Amino acid sequence: MTAPEVNRAFRHWAALLLALVPLVALAAGCTLHDYPQSSLNPQSDYAWSIQHLLEQLTFWVVVIFAFVQLLILYVVIRFRARPGAPMPKPVHGNTALEIAWTIAPAIILALVAVPTVMAIFKTQSKPAAGALQVKVIGHQWWWEFQYPELGVTTAGELHIPVHRPIAFDLETADVIHSFWFPAMGGKRDLIPSRTNHMGFTADSIGTFPGQCAELCGLSHANMRMKLMVETPADFETWVSGQKAPPAEPDSTSxxxxxxxxxxxxxxxxxxxxxxxxxxxxxxxxxxxxxxxxxxxxxxxxxxxxxxxxxxxxxxxxxxxxxxxxxxxxxxxxxxxxxxxxxxxxxx
Ligand code: HEC
Ligand SMILES: [Cu+2]
The missing domain is CATH 2.60.40.420 (Cupredoxins -  blue copper proteins)
Known part of the structure; x- marks a missing residue:
């Protein structure tokens, strides 16, 4: 190689390395730790069915991407211009190829549709028998939670027992809101004068943040909520506390x-x-x-x-x-x- 060639090759590689820096930085951000509202952190059957779909599809997308890139590389190298080579022969149309590259994507799309439609049906299914009923009412800009069977009404913080199916009835007192606990799945809209439904079974104990996911006015971003997934015993304790009459303070205090x-x-x-x-x-x-x-x-x-x-x-x-x-x-x-x-x- 001559000196300018070496120089050029060096600059070439340096540019490539530099381009990798933001990629590495981006990938380093891929930790769930600091992102409690990540939807890639499934904690319920609903969220897992979406996660599985995403994992499957991502796998096949990567396989297809790699295949296409390798094919391009092969073609670029194999058919590159060489000094002294004759002009390539112009080619027009290849029926077999065209049929193949129409049918192949159609098959791929059909294969993608099967698990997708299955996941859609699964996340829309009727709640299991024995599910705990919770009525969610969206208000500008806070969440009301009612447990009709238990006679409990609360706001902002939703308590549920772990491993028990929950059947949500979603309603709104004013405009459209959207119920969303990223770790549990969702989102599902709350529409004026109708009741939407949704259900999930949480599979781990903990506190999970949620957020209204439909622009609903000035304080939409301030319409948050918390989900407390508890052991059945802790949940029972919470329920009996909520059913008790309010504390009666000493009148002189x-x-x-x-x-x-x-x-x-x-x-x-x-x-x-x-x-x-x-x-x-x-x-x-x-x-x-x-x-x-x-x-x-x-x-x-x-x-x-x-x-x-x-x-x-x-x-x-x-x-x-x-x-x-x-x-x-x-x-x-x-x-x-x-x-x-x-x-x-x-x-
Ligand atoms: C015009 C109706 C109205 C009046 C009057 C009113 N509030 Fe409120 N209050 C609300 C609404 C609506 C919210 C929810 C606001 C939000 O989070 O967007 C709220 C929220 C609260 C909260 C927070 C509750 C929670 O769990 O999020 C407290 C505490 C509270 N009000 C106390 C009071 C007290 C004390 C008074 C009387 C001095 C009062 N409010 C008068 C409408 C009212
Ligand atoms: Cu909102």
Missing amino acids: LAGHGKLEFANGVCITCHTIDGVSAGILGPNLTHFASRRTFAGSLFESNPHNLGRWLTAPQDQKPGVIMNWKTLGVTLAPEQVNALIAYLQSLK
Whole structure:
């Protein structure tokens, strides 16, 4: 090789290596660890049927891709221009080849369709007998969960027992939302004035994040939820806690004072606390303190965050109807503190 040739070859390889850098960086990002909402982390029968489909199809796509690339390489090398070679003979049409490359993709597509349609039917199937019924109601911008058989209503945090099929009825109080726990499968839309269905059986214990997956207004991105998959015993404990009447604070305590603030204020027009109020525009607060997060699972439930929420909810969550400006509410810091104490007593 002459010097300019070596130079050119060197630059060639250097460019190739450089092009690999972003690829390697990209692949290094492929860890599930920091992405709890990854949909490649199946934890239910539903999610596994999609994962299996994806794995199968990816395998065949890679095989076909490799085959085509090898074929191209072979043709490029085998039929490259050589010094002194005659002009190649022009060829037009080859019936056998054309039939072959029409039929082959058709067969491949048919083979792809079989497992795909099977997975679609599987994820649309009726829930197994003995499934636990859960009614999901989407609201701008929070999730309500009702367990009709158990007489329990909660918000933001969905508790289910592991290994038990769950049958969801999906409804909305306002616009279209979409129910999505990536680790469990989904998504499925909540459509005004109709009930959609979906079911899955979670196969591991843990807490999994979820998110509304259909643009539903100003705080769509703040419409989150948590799924707590528990042992049957832990789930039973949670249910009996939810069925119990709300805690009754000592009337002379700060929480007792907060209860009066609640019962005599605007709160009762929108919120239910069993035995205290029956509003339905906001989350049921009967066992508010049993939840780790609030306002569409957006904030951790602690006095600091609750203080900010009760002082100016409209500044914490854009568009929220719990809006002190439009409702003309002002709460003094003492009122806020009493309400926090009361809310935190509602275990
Ligand atoms: C106009 C109706 C309305 C009024 C009045 C109202 N709220 Fe709300 N509240 C809501 C709505 C709606 C949400 C859910 C907001 C969201 O997450 O998007 C909410 C959320 C909350 C939450 C978080 C609940 C959860 O689990 O996510 C608390 C706590 C709360 N309100 C307390 C109060 C208190 C205390 C008052 C009275 C001082 C009050 N609210 C007055 C409508 C109202
Ligand atoms: Cu949404």
